[in-house]
Amino acid sequence: MRTQIQNQQFDEERALYHLQHTDVIGCQFAGPADGESALKEARDVTVRDCGFSLRYPLWHVDGFRLQNSRMDEKTRAALWYSRNGEITSCTLGGIKCLRECHDITISQCCIQSPEFGWKCSGIQISHSRIEAEYLLLECRDLKADGLHMFGKYSFQYTENVHIVNSVLNTKDAFWHSKNVVVEDSEVRGEYLGWFSDGLTLINCKIIGTQPLCYCKNLRLINCTMEGTDLSFEYSDVTADIVGDILSVKNPKSGTITADSVGEIIRENPVMECTGKVILRQA
Secondary structure (H helix, E strand, O other), X not given: OOEEEEOOEEOOOOOOOOOEEEEEEOOEEOOOOOOOOOOOOOEEEEEEOOEEOOOOOEEOOEEEEEEOOEEXXXXXXXXXXXXXXXXXXXXXXXXXXXXXXXXXXXXXXXXXXXXXXXXXXXXXXXXXXXXXXOOOOOXXXXXXXXXXXXXXXXXXXXXXXXXXXXXXXXXXXXXXXXXXXXXXXXXXXXXXXXXXXXXXXXXXXXXXXXXXXXXXXXXXXXXXXXXXXXXXXXXXXXXXXXXXXXXXEOOOEEEEXXXXXXXXXXXXXXXXXXXXXXXXXX
């Protein structure tokens, strides 16, 4: 049997600790007591139309739905060690919002949280905007559709990732990643994908300096590249590029096919480099 808690304010330590089978509607978690961990160890809860301005509200929660709610910049480390959750139509702030969580879906959210989503698994993101300096570090089994993100050091050490229909404004994304597929997306940044293994880009636009170096098992299918100088250095690569590549430097192995290449640089390699650059015939 479900119960409801409506239109109340909570600011004490562990105010709703171990809450079960309950809908929390229109409540505010803020106040002078400045208590932490309001919904810690909750089970099967729906939190709707609520506001949060206290630390650590949803830790060790199993089975939750967070809907149309707001967490401000004071809501530090909001969701840690939680699982089986849905976050829908929410605005989330505060550093380290999501960490070591499993099987969480995020939909139609606006998130501004440095160090967002570290060491999680089974995360699914759709039609959301995320700003995070270090986004989704060391995550596994991640899916994203319609993600619009801004960051610097994104998707580092991730594994088993599939991203579609997204815009990634980042810097050195996908470093040391494994088994990542990005489709029908724009990837804008610097030093994309260094040290990755099994990175595949399909129908993508790639923008920025020195992309895709020191990669293993790298594939690009029907991609375009803009401002991409010193590309593919020391990478094992199979690439089909529509249009121009600014420059290619010392590809380790494989084949790079493009309509044109501004400069092919083969100088001072530190390892054997046998990669071929093929210009497509008009």
